[in-house]
């Protein structure tokens with residue numbers, strides 16, 4: 001049989017991507033967690049990241065108000081909570097209570113971090129781009145907090161030990177197998 005390409009209308013199919021739990025706060029004691037897949041690094045120096053959020057999300061108002069958020073990386077142990085925080089709204093539920101996740105103090109921003117998450121990326125919004133369905137919050141990374149348990153005696157941080165997850169076309173996966181390391185394709189064999 002002849003191989004065939006199927007042409008679809010324009011859409012989004014860049015997968016896998018991270019599914020992170022973003023925390024936000026209103027500055028008056030209320031905070032919330034929402035799951036975000038439209039996120040990424042946009043600049044190394046200064047360190048910058050983005051999240052894209054629909055204005056109808058409950059979290060949107062808090063984000064707009066304080067201009068601060070925390071990207072909490074997710075793990076296999078957190079996959080259930082990750083999904084839950086992406087299908088329920090802080091309008092109706094206290095997601096901290098429902099998931100049993102523990103709020104902790106961030107080092108710079110006034111937004112709680114999720115203690116069970118191994119990496120907290122503290123962000124301050126520099127620009128909001130109203131793109132369409134989603135508004136992109138471009139942000140400067142103002143602090144990073146990592147779980148000390150994953151740092152070895154040489155100071156190397158073992159993210160792989162936290163069992164990160166990815167989100168791909170509606171499904172969550174763990175990372176199975178190490179296939180190579182940065183630059184291995186041109187590295188001389190010893």
Ligand SMILES: Cc1cc2nc3c(=O)[nH]c(=O)nc-3n(C[C@H](O)[C@H](O)[C@H](O)COP(=O)(O)O)c2cc1C
Pocket residue numbers: 019032033034035036037038039052053054056057058059060082083085086087088089090091134167
């Ligand atoms: C895996 C996953 C990824 C998601 N990614 C986004 C996203 O990038 N942007 C967004 O606005 N909503 C995203 N959502 C939906 C929100 O997390 C969801 O609407 C949530 O209920 C919003 O919570 P809130 O109303 O408490 O703010 C995602 C949901 C899931 C499950």
